Amino acid sequence: MxxxxxxxxxxxxxxxxxxxxxxxxxxxxxGHFVVVMADAFGExxxxxxxxxxxxxxxxxxxxxxxxxxxxKLSRLRxxxxxxxxxxxxxxxxxxxxxxxxxxxxxxxxxxPVFPIARAYHQQGAEVVTIQGARSADLLFWTExxxxxxxxxVITTDDGSAxxxxxxxxxxxxxxxxxxxxxxxxxxxxxxxxxxxxxxxxTEPFQMPTIVSLNSIMVxxxxxxxxxxxxxxxxxxxxxxxxxxxxxxxxxxxxxxSRQKTYHIQxxxxxxxxxxxxxxx
Amino acid sequence: MKKSxxxxxxxxxxxxxxxxxxxxxxxxLGYTDEQARTEALRCLQCKTPACCEGCPVQVDIPAFIxxxxxxxxxxxxxxxxxxxxxxxxCGRVCPQESQCEGxxxxxxxxxxxxxxxxxxxxxxxxxxxAARHGVDRLVTQAPPTGKKVAxxxxxPAGLTVAGDLILQGHDVTVFxxxxxxxxxxxxxxxxxxxxxxxxxxxxxxxxxxGVRFELNHVIGKAISVHELLEKEGFDAVFLxxxxxxPSVMGIPGxxxxxxxxxxxxxxxxNLMRAYDFPRYDTPIVRGRNVCVIGGGNVAMDAARTAxxxxxxxxxxxxxxSMDELPARAEEIHHAQEEGIHFKTLCSPLxxxxxxxxxxxxxxxxVMELGEPDDSGRRRPVPVDGEVVTIETDLIIIxxxxxxxxxVTKQTEGLALNKQDYIAVDENGATSCPGIWxxxxxxxxxxxxxxxxxxxxxAAQDIHQYLCNN
Numbered sequence: 001m002x003x004x005x006x007x008x009x010x011x012x013x014x015x016x017x018x019x020x021x022x023x024x025x026x027x028x029x030x031g032h033f034v035v036v037m038a039d040a041f042g043e044x045x046x047x048x049x050x051x052x053x054x055x056x057x058x059x060x061x062x063x064x065x066x067x068x069x070x071x072k073l074s075r076l077r078x079x080x081x082x083x084x085x086x087x088x089x090x091x092x093x094x095x096x097x098x099x100x101x102x103x104x105x106x107x108x109x110x111x112p113v114f115p116i117a118r119a120y121h122q123q124g125a126e127v128v129t130i131q132g133a134r135s136a137d138l139l140f141w142t143e144x145x146x147x148x149x150x151x152x153v154i155t156t157d158d159g160s161a162x163x164x165x166x167x168x169x170x171x172x173x174x175x176x177x178x179x180x181x182x183x184x185x186x187x188x189x190x191x192x193x194x195x196x197x198x199x200x201x202t203e204p205f206q207m208p209t210i211v212s213l214n215s216i217m218v219x220x221x222x223x224x225x226x227x228x229x230x231x232x233x234x235x236x237x238x239x240x241x242x243x244x245x246x247x248x249x250x251x252x253x254x255x256x257s258r259q260k261t262y263h264i265q266x267x268x269x270x271x272x273x274x275x276x277x278x279x280x
Numbered sequence: 281m282k283k284s285x286x287x288x289x290x291x292x293x294x295x296x297x298x299x300x301x302x303x304x305x306x307x308x309l310g311y312t313d314e315q316a317r318t319e320a321l322r323c324l325q326c327k328t329p330a331c332c333e334g335c336p337v338q339v340d341i342p343a344f345i346x347x348x349x350x351x352x353x354x355x356x357x358x359x360x361x362x363x364x365x366x367x368x369x370c371g372r373v374c375p376q377e378s379q380c381e382g383x384x385x386x387x388x389x390x391x392x393x394x395x396x397x398x399x400x401x402x403x404x405x406x407x408x409x410a411a412r413h414g415v416d417r418l419v420t421q422a423p424p425t426g427k428k429v430a431x432x433x434x435x436p437a438g439l440t441v442a443g444d445l446i447l448q449g450h451d452v453t454v455f456x457x458x459x460x461x462x463x464x465x466x467x468x469x470x471x472x473x474x475x476x477x478x479x480x481x482x483x484x485x486x487x488x489x490g491v492r493f494e495l496n497h498v499i500g501k502a503i504s505v506h507e508l509l510e511k512e513g514f515d516a517v518f519l520x521x522x523x524x525x526p527s528v529m530g531i532p533g534x535x536x537x538x539x540x541x542x543x544x545x546x547x548x549x550n551l552m553r554a555y556d557f558p559r560y561d562t563p564i565v566r567g568r569n570v571c572v573i574g575g576g577n578v579a580m581d582a583a584r585t586a587x588x589x590x591x592x593x594x595x596x597x598x599x600x601s602m603d604e605l606p607a608r609a610e611e612i613h614h615a616q617e618e619g620i621h622f623k624t625l626c627s628p629l630x631x632x633x634x635x636x637x638x639x640x641x642x643x644x645x646v647m648e649l650g651e652p653d654d655s656g657r658r659r660p661v662p663v664d665g666e667v668v669t670i671e672t673d674l675i676i677i678x679x680x681x682x683x684x685x686x687v688t689k690q691t692e693g694l695a696l697n698k699q700d701y702i703a704v705d706e707n708g709a710t711s712c713p714g715i716w717x718x719x720x721x722x723x724x725x726x727x728x729x730x731x732x733x734x735x736x737x738a739a740q741d742i743h744q745y746l747c748n749n
Binding site: 002023024026027037041042043044068069072083084085086087088089218219221222223224225226228229230235237240251253254256257258260261262265266268269272273 | 457458459467495496497498501502503522524525526528530534535536537538540541543544547548552553557558559560561562563565633636637638684685686
């Protein structure tokens with residue numbers, strides 16, 4: 001169980017991992033996530049299910065190496081087993097009957113965007129995808145996204161591919177050009193600041209904007225409360241109330257300060273794991 | 281009354297406070313054989329023992345104590361195991377002073393028999409000696425019935441159901457969301473109060489009897505409760521998933537950095553071993569001035585944990601007075617010995633953050649006690665205009681919780697009560713045929729032993745049901 005079947009480095013530091021998980025694959029829907037542990041010493045890390053194959057009994061995870069735990073997870077080899085894979089967790093995305101939908105994917109957020117975009121495409125919505133990365137060499141799954149998109153816009157910070165700049169610029173353009181009001185909703189998934197600024201961009205258009213939060217979690221089942229976030233006036237839990245929320249209601253600054261809680265410890269742990277790797 | 285009975289109870293040796301605040305080892309060190317026998321001899325062996333009435337799982341207390349007094353400690357452990365599959369845990373964490381020991385006749389004039397200490401001793405002795413005596417099972421097991429039972433949640437309630445039904449010959453599978461079995465015994469109660477090795481031994485004992493443990497399974501997600509009955513071939517299901525949705529007070533600043541809910545704080549330290557970071561990968565914030573909000577056992581656990589993680593000042597902030605603290609007397613005593621401050625009659629109004637969004641102060645309302653409320657305790661009422669500010673860099677909120685929605689909201693036809701906990705009859709049966717429930721998901725946050733009592737009641741009813749169907 002939970003065997004790594006296939007592992008590919010999509011771009012530097014971003015890995016695609018196919019995992020044997022028949023029970024999870026059977027129930028997985030777009031928007032669901034899993035909690036994984038690399039080994040008995042590992043952290044519990046939430047990762048969105050980027051794809052699933054019910055017949056094969058597999059799920060696909062996409063992982064960016066940002067710290068000790070993700071580095072450890074990225075080092076599992078084909079044939080190795082995860083210590084734990086738990087899910088599917090969270091509420092799945094609500095795929096509503098919309099005419100047009102805009103999907104904004106930032107960096108590794110491309111992975112969770114894909115199954116939601118595909119679900120909209122399959123039910124007949126016209127999907128406009130805006131995919132952003134720092135530079136051309138960090139873009140992945142562009143063809144996958146293009147294949148289900150009516151319109152596919154790429155942005156890079158340095159202009160090495162697509163339009164130079166941030167995803168918020170084409171997002172504003174698409175919304176401004178929507179004179180017929182056919183766009184029903186914007187999804188923005190990526191780094192927290194990107195989601196925050198996407199929500200700020202759509203607000204003047206009064207465009208419903210759904211974000212998928214990557215709060216720090218432990219259990220992922222509502223028990224610990226570590227992933228709590230202020231949404232409107234309420235305190236909600238990303239794991240059981242989300243992970244998708246109304247981007248206009250999320251208290252972004254509070255979320256970002258909570259995400260920095262372990263900044264220093266994470267640095268220490270990363271160094272240790274990196275050294276172990278170098279020595280071994 | 282014999283002389284031995286007039287003597288006070290034999291105190292259990294403990295790690296001195298100044299030593300133990302620097303480690304996570306267990307505080308009480310256990311009785312020696314001699315100390316246990318001396319204490320056991322204090323028992324009057326009452327004909328109608330009051331102590332037993334105070335035990336939610338009806339352990340035959342005088343019988344096991346007599347066996348200890350006679351030096352038959354393995355038999356004593358077996359006697360306890362007949363009605364309690366987790367004696368090593370219960371001996372350590374039960375609120376004995378308000379249960380068995382609270383009703384002990386000796387306690388009327390002097391000190392009650394140290395029933396909890398003796399239970400702990402018997403369990404410890406059995407775990408160390410049973411194998412050596414060629415005893416791998418302390419109890420007898422009925423032949424297989426061919427009936428399959430699914431237990432959801434490997435906490436005290438679920439483990440009790442599993443332990444009872446496996447002895448009746450049923451085929452038992454326990455589904456646990458976490459990567460380790462034990463529930464609150466593993467993630468909630470700290471190592472210094474209940475070593476995880478001991479919980480694992482109790483779990484291994486059940487596994488040795490044939491209980492299957494399916495870890496990393498969230499029932500209600502990967503498999504629904506109804507699917508357990510309809511697709512997975514189980515004849516009965518017991519839901520013991522715990523309360524598991526901690527509360528906040530709804531005051532400003534509760535979502536600042538450096539503000540934990542006690543469940544997360546304790547889970548990081550206990551289950552994920554954050555106290556051993558960076559050997560374990562899970563980190564924890566080590567505050568210098570820590571405020572723990574609440575006065576129950578969880579608050580004491582959090583405060584004593586913070587002390588061990590090197591905090592200079594740890595305060596329990598509680599809105600009533602010392603007399604109303606809901607925690608066990610022993611936990612309060614241990615906390616005081618370890619230098620935990622008690623800021624009573626004090627209730628948080630808001631938490632203020634620094635420029636990084638991390639907590640720096642707690643503004644609290646000073647309270648006084650007014651008229652008794654529904655619980656019979658005097659209600660705390662604000663003293664007009666009296667507000668204090670406490671400097672703090674770590675807040676741990678331990679004020680209980682609500683019903684976890686994963687199983688309750690996704691199981692069709694499952695009747696819930698007003699607070700969204702599962703509604704059950706006196707036997708633990710839910711509104712759905714074939715589904716029972718017990719423990720905190722029925723009662724809201726309560727004790728280990730009450731959950732075990734509920735498990736025991738449900739197990740008896742499940743056994744009846746399986747025999748008749």
